[in-house]
Amino acid sequence: MNSVDEVLTDSPTFVCRRACPDRDRTGLSGSSVSVTIQRALLLQSQGRLVDAERELRLALSTDPDNAYAHSMLALCLAEQKRFPEASEEATSATGLAPDLSFAHYVRAKVMYDRHRYDDSLEAIGQAIEREPFDPNYHGLQSAIHLEKGQWTLALESAEQGLESDPDHDVCTNLRAMSLVKLGRRDEADATIDGALERNPEDAFAHANHGWAMLNRARHQPALEHFREALRLDPQLEWARAGVVEAMKARNVVYRTLLGYFLWMSRLSNRAQWGVIIGLYVAYQALTMLGNVFPMVAPFTLPVITVYLGFVLMTWLGEPLFNSLLRLDKLGRHALFDDQRRQSDALLLLSAVAVVMLVAQFVFGVSRAGYGALACAMMMFPVVAIFRVSPGWPRVFMTGWAIVLLVMATLSCTLLLILPDVPIYEEDLPPIFKFGLGLIVAFIIGVAGIMIVANLLSSVRPTR
Amino acid sequence: MKKDRLNRLRDAVASVPDDATRRLAYGDALLATAQPAEAEKEYRVGLALDPANVKLKSGLAHAFFKQDKSSEALVVVEELAKSSNVYATVLVLYARLLHQRGDVDRAARQYRRAIDIDAASSDPALAKQLGLQTPRPVPGMPDFDDFFDDDLPFGDGPSERRGPALERPTIRFDDVGGLEGLKDEIRMKIIHPLTHADLYKAYGKKPGGGILLYGPPGCGKTFLARATAGEIKAGFIPVGISEVMDMWIGSGEKNLHDVFEQARMSKPCVLFFDEVDALAASRTDMRTHGGRHLINQFLSELDGVSGDNDGVLILAATNAPWHVDNAFRRPGRFDRVLFVPPPDAPARAAILKVLLKDRPVDDIDHDAVAKKTEGFSGADLKGVVDGAIEAKLKEAMKAGIPKPITTKDLLHAAAGLKPTTRDWFGTAKNYALYSNQGGTYDEILKYLKL
Numbered sequence: 001m002n003s004v005d006e007v008l009t010d011s012p013t014f015v016c017r018r019a020c021p022d023r024d025r026t027g028l029s030g031s032s033v034s035v036t037i038q039r040a041l042l043l044q045s046q047g048r049l050v051d052a053e054r055e056l057r058l059a060l061s062t063d064p065d066n067a068y069a070h071s072m073l074a075l076c077l078a079e080q081k082r083f084p085e086a087s088e089e090a091t092s093a094t095g096l097a098p099d100l101s102f103a104h105y106v107r108a109k110v111m112y113d114r115h116r117y118d119d120s121l122e123a124i125g126q127a128i129e130r131e132p133f134d135p136n137y138h139g140l141q142s143a144i145h146l147e148k149g150q151w152t153l154a155l156e157s158a159e160q161g162l163e164s165d166p167d168h169d170v171c172t173n174l175r176a177m178s179l180v181k182l183g184r185r186d187e188a189d190a191t192i193d194g195a196l197e198r199n200p201e202d203a204f205a206h207a208n209h210g211w212a213m214l215n216r217a218r219h220q221p222a223l224e225h226f227r228e229a230l231r232l233d234p235q236l237e238w239a240r241a242g243v244v245e246a247m248k249a250r251n252v253v254y255r256t257l258l259g260y261f262l263w264m265s266r267l268s269n270r271a272q273w274g275v276i277i278g279l280y281v282a283y284q285a286l287t288m289l290g291n292v293f294p295m296v297a298p299f300t301l302p303v304i305t306v307y308l309g310f311v312l313m314t315w316l317g318e319p320l321f322n323s324l325l326r327l328d329k330l331g332r333h334a335l336f337d338d339q340r341r342q343s344d345a346l347l348l349l350s351a352v353a354v355v356m357l358v359a360q361f362v363f364g365v366s367r368a369g370y371g372a373l374a375c376a377m378m379m380f381p382v383v384a385i386f387r388v389s390p391g392w393p394r395v396f397m398t399g400w401a402i403v404l405l406v407m408a409t410l411s412c413t414l415l416l417i418l419p420d421v422p423i424y425e426e427d428l429p430p431i432f433k434f435g436l437g438l439i440v441a442f443i444i445g446v447a448g449i450m451i452v453a454n455l456l457s458s459v460r461p462t463r
Numbered sequence: 464m465k466k467d468r469l470n471r472l473r474d475a476v477a478s479v480p481d482d483a484t485r486r487l488a489y490g491d492a493l494l495a496t497a498q499p500a501e502a503e504k505e506y507r508v509g510l511a512l513d514p515a516n517v518k519l520k521s522g523l524a525h526a527f528f529k530q531d532k533s534s535e536a537l538v539v540v541e542e543l544a545k546s547s548n549v550y551a552t553v554l555v556l557y558a559r560l561l562h563q564r565g566d567v568d569r570a571a572r573q574y575r576r577a578i579d580i581d582a583a584s585s586d587p588a589l590a591k592q593l594g595l596q597t598p599r600p601v602p603g604m605p606d607f608d609d610f611f612d613d614d615l616p617f618g619d620g621p622s623e624r625r626g627p628a629l630e631r632p633t634i635r636f637d638d639v640g641g642l643e644g645l646k647d648e649i650r651m652k653i654i655h656p657l658t659h660a661d662l663y664k665a666y667g668k669k670p671g672g673g674i675l676l677y678g679p680p681g682c683g684k685t686f687l688a689r690a691t692a693g694e695i696k697a698g699f700i701p702v703g704i705s706e707v708m709d710m711w712i713g714s715g716e717k718n719l720h721d722v723f724e725q726a727r728m729s730k731p732c733v734l735f736f737d738e739v740d741a742l743a744a745s746r747t748d749m750r751t752h753g754g755r756h757l758i759n760q761f762l763s764e765l766d767g768v769s770g771d772n773d774g775v776l777i778l779a780a781t782n783a784p785w786h787v788d789n790a791f792r793r794p795g796r797f798d799r800v801l802f803v804p805p806p807d808a809p810a811r812a813a814i815l816k817v818l819l820k821d822r823p824v825d826d827i828d829h830d831a832v833a834k835k836t837e838g839f840s841g842a843d844l845k846g847v848v849d850g851a852i853e854a855k856l857k858e859a860m861k862a863g864i865p866k867p868i869t870t871k872d873l874l875h876a877a878a879g880l881k882p883t884t885r886d887w888f889g890t891a892k893n894y895a896l897y898s899n900q901g902g903t904y905d906e907i908l909k910y911l912k913l
Contacts, residue, residue, distance in 0.1 A: 034538065034542060035538075035541050035542055035545060035712055036538050036541065038712050039708050039711075039712060042708060042711050042712070043708070046740070046741055046744065046786075047783075048704075048741075051704070058534050058537065058538060059538060061532075061534040061535055061538070062534065062535040062538040062539065063538075227897070230893075230896075230897035230898070231897055231898050231900075232898070234785075234893035234894045234896070234897040234898045235890065235893055240893075330896075333892075333896050333913065
């Protein structure tokens with residue numbers, strides 16, 4: 001429901017990038033793997049993907065039915081984000097060698113990278129059916145369940161992997177993540193401690209530890225673990241996201257907000273909506289109660305105020321604190337591009353709002369304050385853009401926000417240039433009617449974009 | 464006659480279809496009569512019967528080659544070339560295929576392997592294309608230096624038989640635009656210990672150790688290394704990614720030792736490892752024992768355990784210094800790690816001048832173009848020039864009149880390109896910010912003004 005949640009749902013991806021079964025387990029090791037494929041594997045392991053692809057294609061030109069080469073090529077293409085080609089290669093591999101568990105694993109991995117979790121789950125099931133004791137397969141299955149919010153199943157898969165290899169890093173980390181989601185924090189801590197004891201240089205385990213600490217509202221030790229994770233692997237974005245959150249959590253207001261975000265991220269999608277709607281119903285009930293029984297109004301009003309402030313903060317808190325983080329050197333660099341863009345847009349809107357307020361109250365420009373109000377309201381569409389995943393939801397939200405911006409600009413211009421006319425007059429000139437309609441449409445549009453952003457926040461477009 | 468023989472062989476195959484030897488003979492005959500497709504079929508059937516038959520594989524490779532199936536042929540000969548009992552003809556074919564792919568260094572090496580095995584397998588035309596037409600000098604002959612002056616791509620002595628080519632670069636530091644700080648560092652570390660040996664000795668400063676150059680791709684690391692060799696008129700042995708890959712897959716430790724031996728025999732010599740991260744990867748990343756052995760061998764060669772490295776100047780370059788094992792940065796190894804940034808504005812202007820030399824140009828304002836190409840690597844600038852030329856060619860085709868390239872054309876081409884160094888700096892920034900133990904990446908922070 002928010003970017004923290006997005007980061008949390010991204011986390012299994014980081015684990016699974018590391019999970020690639022050893023060649024030896026595919027039954028294709030040794031002499032059956034040609035020199036060209038060996039070279040490709042070496043190049044791929046060194047991240048020289050273009051070179052690896054060239055070698056694999058070379059191998060396939062002489063042996064087009066080599067399922068292993070097709071599978072490796074699929075992985076190579078997926079790493080280059082050439083997903084349709086990767087899918088094609090993965091499907092060829094399973095077609096050529098239906099009994100090769102590795103081919104099914106690769107297909108599952110490609111589907112996972114494409115956010116096609118049902119297909120991925122089906123493929124990894126095929127791989128496990130053929131090779132039930134490969135912990136990497138169970139690790140991927142666990143990661144898919146985590147993406148789907150199926151915490152118990154994720155835990156079961158990770159534990160099955162650990163039955164085959166009790167020291168398996170990926171399964172250990174996924175087990176810990178599942179336990180955190182299930183609220184079994186002590187077990188999660190013990191699992192991560194075990195992982196770090198075995199391998200103190202496991203960057204992912206440090207990041208995992210950091211997030212577990214954040215779930216316990218212990219931002220300082222969390223920050224230390226995130227920093228250590230980044231020292232070991234500076235490219236680990238999950239740890240970088242942790243640094244951002246841990247630094248913002250130094251502020252008690254944000255800490256409370258983060259606690260709410262993390263708690264919400266542990267709930268299923270349906271439960272999250274239950275909480276949002278439940279709170280809204282309670283707010284409406286309290287408002288009604290205050291209206292019907294004025295004597296209870298002094299008691300309901302503070303609760304309503306806190307609720308409204310809370311809702312406001314769930315929307316604006318994160319970008320606001322991101323903006324504050326820009327004053328800190330480490331925080332400034334840790335912010336992601338999206339967070340920076342969002343912060344830039346909000347700062348710009350704030351600056352325009354301040355100019356409008358100064359114009360109204362210092363220079364006496366009549367109705368300039370409405371411009372400030374419009375700027376404040378435009379902050380919600382801006383946040384809405386970044387609340388959804390990149391792809392069509394983001395494009396859709398951006399389009400909507402641009403329409404709202406045009407409406408706000410037109411409304412404010414009309415307000416500034418038109419003379420004073422009582423709006424309750426029946427025979428308003430058409431331009432006034434148009435202006436009023438525009439304002440109403442703008443307000444409805446802002447409310448609408450907030451609801452739709454919440455609806456789309458859990459959508460991850462397939463690739 | 465040939466037809467009769469073919470018929471006889473075909474009958475022989477028909478009478479005993481499961482005999483791989485007959486298939487081989489028939490395949491060879493078909494190949495000799497310019498029927499490579501039919502020959503391929505016979506070799507394939509033969510290999511199904513006897514998969515390890517080297518002669519059949521060799522025949523198959525030749526059949527592929529004759530049908531212009533270069534990729535297929537290459538895969539087969541690569542497999543065969545790994546064996547110590549490889550046929551010279553296979554190696555000649557390997558050289559020809561590598562040459563077709565533009566890998567002249569490796570082609571020359573394989574050709575020389577072939578000649579070492581069987582001088583009769585020589586192919587003068589191919590040798591000429593590979594620049595190997597000059598007869599090899601006899602080891603120990605006094606014309607050693609003259610030999611290098613011929614700029615032949617290989618050196619002498621048994622140790623370099625499989626090693627990379629030895630070069631004699633003619634470029635100097637003056638040919639490298641900008642990078643003054645880097646040149647000074649290299650002078651202090653590599654050149655002065657050679658040219659002012661007594662002074663260094665007087666101060667008790669022991670020469671040795673290597674330099675690791677790192678930076679975004681296409682920014683002149685290799686060029687700088689060549690210029691270093693040119694500056695001291697030393698030999699230059701480049702070890703590229705292909706050689707490194709061969710080391711990982713073949714008998715790597717011996718090959719690596721051979722390369723060092725080749726350098727030691729060619730003193731003074733600059734031994735240059737390009738993309739060294741492929742060879743000196745972090746040992747914790749290495750899953751196989753074989754990998755660790757090769758890295759350990761590299762370390763001991765750098766330490767001079769198996770030979771004296773005096774007079775051997777070791778340079779290495781990488782785009783990913785963070786993947787290089789820390790053990791390589793200890794004193795005596797790559798103890799200087801130098802950042803090679805993208806060219807600055809004067810260097811970019813100089814590069815543009817070189818790139819536009821002998822082209823139809825109209826009073827180009829190099830400085831203006833350099834100003835608009837901040838962050839562009841040398842390779843990116845080449846892209847700018849190529850883009851401008853292509854656009855101009857299209858224009859000339861339409862108008863029917865060739866027009867010179869203008870500053871505007873270059874600026875237009877530059878506007879359509881993004882510097883390829885940007886991605887590199889995206890990654891480098893993370894390492895500089897979060898994993899900068901000992902200030903290794905301070906230069907990146909400085910460059911990025913962080």
